[in-house]
Amino acid sequence: MSADDERHAMKMAKKKAARDKIMATKTDKKGLIVIHTGKGKGKSSAAFGMIFRCIAHDMKCAVVQFIKGGMSTGERDLILSKFTDTCAFHTMGEGFTWETQDRSRDTEMAQAAWEKAKELIRDESNHMVLLDEISIALRYDYLDINEVVEFLATEKPHMTHVVLTGRNAKDELIEIADLVTEMELIKHPFRSGIKAQIGVEY
Numbered sequence: 001m002s003a004d005d006e007r008h009a010m011k012m013a014k015k016k017a018a019r020d021k022i023m024a025t026k027t028d029k030k031g032l033i034v035i036h037t038g039k040g041k042g043k044s045s046a047a048f049g050m051i052f053r054c055i056a057h058d059m060k061c062a063v064v065q066f067i068k069g070g071m072s073t074g075e076r077d078l079i080l081s082k083f084t085d086t087c088a089f090h091t092m093g094e095g096f097t098w099e100t101q102d103r104s105r106d107t108e109m110a111q112a113a114w115e116k117a118k119e120l121i122r123d124e125s126n127h128m129v130l131l132d133e134i135s136i137a138l139r140y141d142y143l144d145i146n147e148v149v150e151f152l153a154t155e156k157p158h159m160t161h162v163v164l165t166g167r168n169a170k171d172e173l174i175e176i177a178d179l180v181t182e183m184e185l186i187k188h189p190f191r192s193g194i195k196a197q198i199g200v201e202y
Contacts, residue, residue, distance in 0.1 A: 031160040032178040037169035040183030059127035062088040067133040110142035128161040135166025
C-alpha cells in the first residue's frame with residue numbers, strides 16, 4: 001500500500017468512527033412531515049420517488065393531487081395500472097389555476113381534496129401520503145393554512161409520513177416540518193423555447 005493510500009485509509013477510518021458515533025445516538029423513529037418547495041423543477045418527481053419506495057417495500061401509501069387535472073402522467077398511469085392495491089391515487093384538481101380561471105370552482109375542488117387527504121392521513125394503514133401541489137392551493141387561499149397546520153400537528157398519526165409539494169411553501173408549514181428541501185432553479189429548457197416533454201416533465 002502506498003503512503004497516499006495509507007493516509008487515505010486512516011482518514012476514512014477516522015471518518016467512519018466519527019460517523020458511527022453520531023449514528024449510535026439516532027434511535028428515534030417517527031412519521032415525518034416533508035416539504036419539497038422552491039422554483040426549481042423536481043418537487044413532485046422527488047416526492048413520487050418516495051411513493052415508489054413505499055410501493056417497492058409493499059407499504060400502503062396514497063397520493064392526492066390538488067391542482068393537476070386528469071392529464072396523463074407517467075407516475076399516475078403506472079400507479080393506476082399496476083399498484084392500486086398498494087397506493088390509492090386521487091386526482092382532485094381540474095388543472096392549473098391559469099387554465100381553470102374559476103376561483104370558486106378551484107376553491108371547491110381544493111376543499112374536497114383536503115377532505116380526502118385528511119381521511120387518508122387518519123388511516124394508520126397508510127405509511128405515507130403525498131399531497132401534491134398543496135402549497136399552490138395554500139398560496140391562493142383555497143385552503144386555510146391554520147387548519148392544515150393544526151391538523152398535521154394534532155391529528156397525523158405518529159408513524160405516518162406526509163409529503164407536501166409546491167412552490168412558495170408557507171412559513172407556518174415550514175415551521176412544523178421535519179424535512180424541507182428547496183429546489184433551486186439554475187437553468188430550465190422552457191426559457192429556451194422547449195416545451196414540456198414526456199418522460200421528463202410528465
